[in-house]
Amino acid sequence: MSAGRSTSAVGSTSAGRGVLEGVAPQPGVAKPDPILVLDGVRRRFGGLTAVDVEHLEVQRGMITALIGPNGAGKTTLFNLLTGFDQADAGSWSFDGSDLAGLPTHQVARRGLLRTFQLTKALSRLSVVENMKLGATGQRGEGFLSALISPLWRDQEREIEQRARALLRRFQLEHLAEDFAGTLSGGQRKLLEMARALMAEPAMVLLDEPMAGVNPALAQSLLGHVRTLPGDGTSVLFVEHDMDVVHDISDWVVVMAEGRVIAEGPPEAVGANPAVIDAYLGTHHDAPADEGEERARLEDAEARMEAEATSTSTPTRTAGDDR
Amino acid sequence: MDWGLIFENGLKAGVGDFAAVFALAAIGLNVHFGYTGLLNFGQVGFMAVGAYGIAVAVTYLGTSLWLGLLVGLAASVVLALLLGLPTLRLRADYLAIVTIAASEIVRLMVRSVSLREYTGGSSGLTQFADDFYAINPFAPGRYGISPITFTERQTWLLLVAWLAVAIAAAMVFVLMRSPWGRVLKSIREDEDAARSLGKNVYWYKMQSLLFGGVLGSIAGFVLAISTQSVQPDTFSPDLTFFAYVVLILGGTARVLGPVVGAMIFWMLLSATDNLLRQAVRQEYIPTAIMDGVQVGQVRFMLVGLALMALMAYRPQGIFGDRREIELDVRR
Ligand SMILES: Nc1ncnc2c1ncn2[C@@H]1O[C@H](COP(=O)(O)OP(=O)(O)O)[C@@H](O)[C@H]1O
Ligand SMILES: [Mg+2]
Numbered sequence: 001m002s003a004g005r006s007t008s009a010v011g012s013t014s015a016g017r018g019v020l021e022g023v024a025p026q027p028g029v030a031k032p033d034p035i036l037v038l039d040g041v042r043r044r045f046g047g048l049t050a051v052d053v054e055h056l057e058v059q060r061g062m063i064t065a066l067i068g069p070n071g072a073g074k075t076t077l078f079n080l081l082t083g084f085d086q087a088d089a090g091s092w093s094f095d096g097s098d099l100a101g102l103p104t105h106q107v108a109r110r111g112l113l114r115t116f117q118l119t120k121a122l123s124r125l126s127v128v129e130n131m132k133l134g135a136t137g138q139r140g141e142g143f144l145s146a147l148i149s150p151l152w153r154d155q156e157r158e159i160e161q162r163a164r165a166l167l168r169r170f171q172l173e174h175l176a177e178d179f180a181g182t183l184s185g186g187q188r189k190l191l192e193m194a195r196a197l198m199a200e201p202a203m204v205l206l207d208e209p210m211a212g213v214n215p216a217l218a219q220s221l222l223g224h225v226r227t228l229p230g231d232g233t234s235v236l237f238v239e240h241d242m243d244v245v246h247d248i249s250d251w252v253v254v255m256a257e258g259r260v261i262a263e264g265p266p267e268a269v270g271a272n273p274a275v276i277d278a279y280l281g282t283h284h285d286a287p288a289d290e291g292e293e294r295a296r297l298e299d300a301e302a303r304m305e306a307e308a309t310s311t312s313t314p315t316r317t318a319g320d321d322r
Numbered sequence: 323m324d325w326g327l328i329f330e331n332g333l334k335a336g337v338g339d340f341a342a343v344f345a346l347a348a349i350g351l352n353v354h355f356g357y358t359g360l361l362n363f364g365q366v367g368f369m370a371v372g373a374y375g376i377a378v379a380v381t382y383l384g385t386s387l388w389l390g391l392l393v394g395l396a397a398s399v400v401l402a403l404l405l406g407l408p409t410l411r412l413r414a415d416y417l418a419i420v421t422i423a424a425s426e427i428v429r430l431m432v433r434s435v436s437l438r439e440y441t442g443g444s445s446g447l448t449q450f451a452d453d454f455y456a457i458n459p460f461a462p463g464r465y466g467i468s469p470i471t472f473t474e475r476q477t478w479l480l481l482v483a484w485l486a487v488a489i490a491a492a493m494v495f496v497l498m499r500s501p502w503g504r505v506l507k508s509i510r511e512d513e514d515a516a517r518s519l520g521k522n523v524y525w526y527k528m529q530s531l532l533f534g535g536v537l538g539s540i541a542g543f544v545l546a547i548s549t550q551s552v553q554p555d556t557f558s559p560d561l562t563f564f565a566y567v568v569l570i571l572g573g574t575a576r577v578l579g580p581v582v583g584a585m586i587f588w589m590l591l592s593a594t595d596n597l598l599r600q601a602v603r604q605e606y607i608p609t610a611i612m613d614g615v616q617v618g619q620v621r622f623m624l625v626g627l628a629l630m631a632l633m634a635y636r637p638q639g640i641f642g643d644r645r646e647i648e649l650d651v652r653r
Contacts, residue, residue, distance in 0.1 A: 108520035120515035122508050123649045133508050134519050138501045146502035181649035
């Protein structure tokens, strides 16, 4: 069962960019066909404002990167959107319907799925069972119908085929019968993403899908992310590696200290003084000449790269980050 | 030493009424703990409401035993809802605290003076299961394979009790291979992951608590009908922990784990009891070390030692999968 997949999906990444050609690169700018619209979303932890988003629209059928220094509030924003945490204020709509306040499982059923910064593989279930759990609308998930296997056997077979096909695409097929707990960190990231795709979501929120993944796996993971819009799944993903962001995203949203401070096409955000400020942590005067600006840009990018490597080693406790 | 008698009594205990009672209670715990990861430390509470459900319905309300069974089932459903509604949204430890407390509340309530009129107070109720023995199809005599034989009343009870065990185990077998069981297991592994995939974790935990609790109340039925009596102090927290021992001995999250665990547990208890008693009587063990009265306690020590050895050499239990134990490190 498809969970309300978009019908107006834009074919490919390059086509995706065309749609946003005329959109001004300003924080909170309106998009032609937004799938996710946030208004005044705020979350405080004691005196700390973790998230404070005035207005944000995420375009349907493309890949949007969410970047920002550590502690910018990206994970907290994902938690709010998916019902893992409650916002203090604000509203947001997904695919035209209001999602604020809905419990997590209902958010997922409306087609908005997320993955976790620290993976959540179901260790003592096999890889293929992990995948099958992701499918929606399973008839055998009711207590009474579960007792009568003819009611769900055919559907189960269809789900299993779909799971194995996805595992093949994610190069995990040879591990299908293994306990998920035996997978490497990178393989878990792949599994978690593949498992979310079993629900055929209209949109996925990927929290640092590439962190801790070895380069070879990261390449294939990137390849998979790139195909998602073509399959009708919009993507919002958190990433620190600017090469990756340049490579696959159609649009970039920059957060710092809970606020959206910039957005625009990937080429443009790196040059944005506000973004450079956020990563350098200090205010700078306007660059004197082109040479200085280029030097500053390189400096900022180097910082972002440094963030990418520093965050791939988890420094916080498991309970902190969903 | 009469080894034949020790062996004979051990086998009888292994297929006896208590083995069936604990098999049922542990199958319920297996649904809670083994498959869903719910820490229910009050399984004896479900056994108590089941047992008292029939006893009070028959004795005080004057209903038939059969209607009493429905009362017992309904009581266990109510208890599961009372326990689950406030705690299943919270962390796992809250359920553990609330269940052990609730099972003690049930015991103290049924033994209280103010409810004596209905529950018989500390002496309990007796002779409420005549309906069951009235339909005994077995003619008077002894049944079984000599020397393991039972009276016609025991035979009838054991037949029905083990049939209930078989049905419960078969249900668990089917359920845990279904998508429903898959959701339970995913909650055991990581409930946030299950939630993020659209599963209503709260409702599944509640279903698990209900199903395992109902099995606990059926264990209570068997206990009450077998002894034709209910007494509040039978239902002390020890029973829950015996059920855990049975479950861990057999292997958690295994369909037959609790069944075989219960049989072996009662065999061991009976064998150590007989062995010690004979040893004391024939003065192999001087009374300075232990007398006949202390046998009851010492046998639990020995069974405890045996369990420790099992945990050291086979932590997965008899049927468990060692690989699963090794994976059981939350990262
Ligand atoms: N449960 C929490 N309690 C208190 N502070 C939190 C909690 N979760 C996140 N924070 C704080 O909120 C800020 C944003 O965190 P987070 O969303 O994890 O950032 P990011 O994912 O962008 O690195 C950080 O300062 C973090 O310490
Ligand atoms: Mg984060």
